[in-house]
Amino acid sequence: MDYVGSIFRPPSEANSLILQIAVGCSHNKCTFCHSFKDKKFYIKDMKTIYADIEEAKQYRGSFDKVFLADGDSLILPTEVLLDIIGRIRKNLPEVKRIGTYANTKAILKKTPEELIQLREAGLGIIYQGIETGNKEVLRRIKKGAFPHKQLETAEKIKAAGMLLSQTVLLGIGGVELSKEHAIDTGKHLSDMSPDFASALTVMIVPGTELHKQMLEGKFELPDKFGLLTELKLMLENMNVKRNCFFTSNHASNYLPIRAQLPEERDKVVAMINEVITTGDERILRPEHMRAL
Numbered sequence: 001m002d003y004v005g006s007i008f009r010p011p012s013e014a015n016s017l018i019l020q021i022a023v024g025c026s027h028n029k030c031t032f033c034h035s036f037k038d039k040k041f042y043i044k045d046m047k048t049i050y051a052d053i054e055e056a057k058q059y060r061g062s063f064d065k066v067f068l069a070d071g072d073s074l075i076l077p078t079e080v081l082l083d084i085i086g087r088i089r090k091n092l093p094e095v096k097r098i099g100t101y102a103n104t105k106a107i108l109k110k111t112p113e114e115l116i117q118l119r120e121a122g123l124g125i126i127y128q129g130i131e132t133g134n135k136e137v138l139r140r141i142k143k144g145a146f147p148h149k150q151l152e153t154a155e156k157i158k159a160a161g162m163l164l165s166q167t168v169l170l171g172i173g174g175v176e177l178s179k180e181h182a183i184d185t186g187k188h189l190s191d192m193s194p195d196f197a198s199a200l201t202v203m204i205v206p207g208t209e210l211h212k213q214m215l216e217g218k219f220e221l222p223d224k225f226g227l228l229t230e231l232k233l234m235l236e237n238m239n240v241k242r243n244c245f246f247t248s249n250h251a252s253n254y255l256p257i258r259a260q261l262p263e264e265r266d267k268v269v270a271m272i273n274e275v276i277t278t279g280d281e282r283i284l285r286p287e288h289m290r291a292l
């Protein structure tokens with residue numbers, strides 16, 4: 001398989017075949033993101049992609065899902081995506097679901113009809129990093145998207161019949177906007193009602209703009225109990241209208257949670273509250289085991 005640079009995929013795609021159809025992220029401006037800093041965005045040539053699909057036949061039986069990398073493959077022209085997805089379905093008929101990352105711009109560029117075409121072809125799940133529901137935080141982190149536009153994308157994806165998985169970032173508002181970030185993100189997730197929502201914790205990576213801001217004293221990350229308070233506030237403000245599977249089990253987090261919302265929300269909020277009020281760190285992930 002032809003892989004250029006480091007490959008990133010959602011945790012739930014751990015057993016999927018990763019097919020890299022583009023390199024990098026077409027946005028590549030988020031202040032906290034280090035993932036594609038060393039890559040200039042481009043679409044891989046079709047010969048390479050076809051060869052990878054051909055090669056993947058050797059591994060049949062070891063996967064039943066395909067993840068299209070890199071950072072926002074939905075930005076590719078619809079006819080190119082349909083061609084790639086069609087080839088996957090033809091050559092790897094056992095594949096049950098195809099997924100990709102998509103940023104707000106990429107989703108907005110697609111018409112509702114194009115999204116339906118892609119879903120009918122086999123694109124079953126979209127992973128979208130929304131990071132926060134707070135407008136000012138989105139501006140500061142240069143996400144290139146505002147809450148009302150993110151809401152529009154969620155409506156488009158759901159209307160097309162695809163699954164929607166969104167991630168948010170604990171700590172991304174810093175100490176200064178911690179409370180606003182948590183409350184607005186909980187409300188935003190309520191409005192968007194994704195099928196899956198995951199909270200990760202921002203890890204400040206040298207070389208990023210956020211790291212520079214931290215060194216200059218312009219950004220301060222909340223401490224672990226501040227981050228837990230954000231998680232609690234976020235969940236308290238999440239009143240989803242349909243089932244949403246919420247997780248915070250990514251290695252960057254201190255407290256791993258898996259909860260079916262709305263049923264289990266109050267139970268997990270009470271559990272987080274217990275950890276905060278007692279200061280009992282025994283169930284928290286040790287610092288040395290946290291990772292990106």
Ligand code: SF4
Pocket residue numbers: 025026027028029030033034035036071103129143
């Ligand atoms: S859109 Fe995603 S991949 Fe691209 S820079 Fe932002 S966080 Fe990184």
